Amino acid sequence: MDFLRAGVRRHTFARIQCRQLHLLQNKAYVEGKWISAGSGNVFKVENPADDSLIAKVPDMGAADAKKAIDAAAEAFKSWKNTTPKERSNILRCWYEIVEANSKDLAAIVTAESGKPLSESYGELAYGNSFLDWFADCARHVKGEMILSPWPNKQIMVTRQPVGVVSVITPWNFPFAMITRKVGALLAAGCTCVVKPSEDTPLTALAAIQLAEQAGVPKGVINVITSSRKNVAEVGKVLCEDPHVRLISFTGSTVVGKVLSAHAAKGVKRVGLELGGNAPFIVFPSADIGRALDHAMLAKFRNNGQACVGANRFLIHEDVYDQFVNGFKEHIQKKCKLGPGTHEGVTCGPLINLEQAKKVSSFVEDAVNKGARTLVGGRFATDLGNKFFESTLIDNVKPGMKVYHDEVFGPVASVIKVKSEEEALEIANSTKHGLAAYVFTKDLGQAFRMSRDLEFGMVAINDGILSTAEAPFGGIKESGIGREGSMHGVEEYTEIKYTLMSGLEK
Known part of the structure; x- marks a missing residue:
């Protein structure tokens, strides 16, 4: 051995x-x-x-x-x-x-x-x-x-x-x-x-x-x-x-x-x-502090390598600046990249070179098409060849891969929305339908989102939804059973x- x-x-x-x-x-x-x-x-x-x-x-x-x-x-x-x-x-x-x-x-x-x-x-x-x-x-x-x-x-x-x-x-x-x-x-x-x-x-x-x-x-x-x-x-x-x-x-x-x-x-x-290609939707009534804390869990757990990981952050224009600035600050303070055995490390390497190159290509594609990198966006080459920085990008548009495809890595893309209807349209505009996250204090809105989101699992005001007691699975091309x-x-x-x-x- x-x-x-x-x-x-x-x-x-x-x-x-x-x-x-x-x-x-x-x-x-x-x-x-x-x-x-x-x-x-x-x-x-x-x-x-x-x-x-x-x-x-x-x-x-x-x-x-x-x-x-x-x-x-x-x-x-x-x-x-x-x-x-x-x-x-x-x-x-x-x-x-x-x-x-x-x-x-x-x-x-x-x-x-x-x-x-x-x-x-x-x-x-x-x-x-x-x-x-x-x-x-x-x-x-x-x-x-x-x-x-x-x-x-x-x-x-x-x-x-x-x-x-x-x-x-x-x-x-x-x-x-x-x-x-x-x-x-x-x-x-x-x-x-x-x-x-x-x-x-x-x-x-x-x-x-x-x-x-x-x-x-x-x-x-x-x-x-x-x-x-x-x-x-x-x-x-x-x-x-x-x-x-x-x-x-x-x-x-x-x-x-x-x-x-x-x-x-x-x-x-x-x-x-x-x-999965999970949307993370934040409405004006949301507790922004809670939304930010749970955004970190939903996005950067296992360095973004999770099928239920949040991919697209759809933020209402009324709270967009507040959320984005807060998210940037949280990432800078709480994401510590390094080998998994080091004390205090929260994000380890990506699993292999193929995955690392794929994540990097998503960011490169977005930036080349007009997106802006607010945090990260690069390899931490001082640590090794599979360590990619926790990344936040905005100005994301439909022509970019991050808009439609699952990244499966530490890249969060934020998109400004004007209404509940627009958020639903963007969230559902994917072939996947595994998990979705919604932050709102409006009870009626919470029930509407649960009903209208085309996903097998919906979390309201929480970034972690997996548990042994609940049925885990998706619809559309996210699975069967x-x-x-x-x-x-x-x-x-x-x-x-x-x-x-x-x-x-």
């Missing part, structure tokens, strides 16, 4: 001893065994803060994916017949073990994702809340008895687990996206194969070590790892194999469409949580109708 070398720069995890990296794993997990790729190939997982090597993990291909699916299919035969109480107890145990190992997990999350340790702890608390929640939900999956239109007959409706689930997760929340999906499907009685992002596979492998300790039987959860080179062939198998009955994916809309096309060949169900809440468990069940007849004797 390749650990961080003692000679790397001071701000890497060399100072975090093996005590905090004992969960670091360099094998994939299939049928309860830690295994290598059939080819023997590996790929590197690097720290985005300084490109230092953390570990090498198996570079698996189609044959490895098939092996993992077969293991999940075999395990489903027995797992589907476990009682809800048994599944609940295992999920509760997993939750408790994660709680006990949060420090070690946080070190791995920060090492491979680059986010500050404080945010890694926050993600672990959030992600573990799903295990806590789904441990309860497991015992509350219900059917129903429906009054029959015929005498001496009874209509019974039950929910049964859908079967083997392919789980494909992103790099921005490498722990929470595992637990939000796997916790729900386990509660429903399904088994799975997890393919984490090639940028952040180590968190998934660490989480599954703890699931194994919690008593999850072999084959119920399987984790395969693959590089970008093999991801297409692995994804195809995960979608088209006949044993797989549902594909759960969080990531870009482009990839979501590809996976949907593969799944359609077998008429398989899909759960898709895709891109819901995660979290009781609805999140039901996504992994099939409804069966049984007619009981001949009951007259």
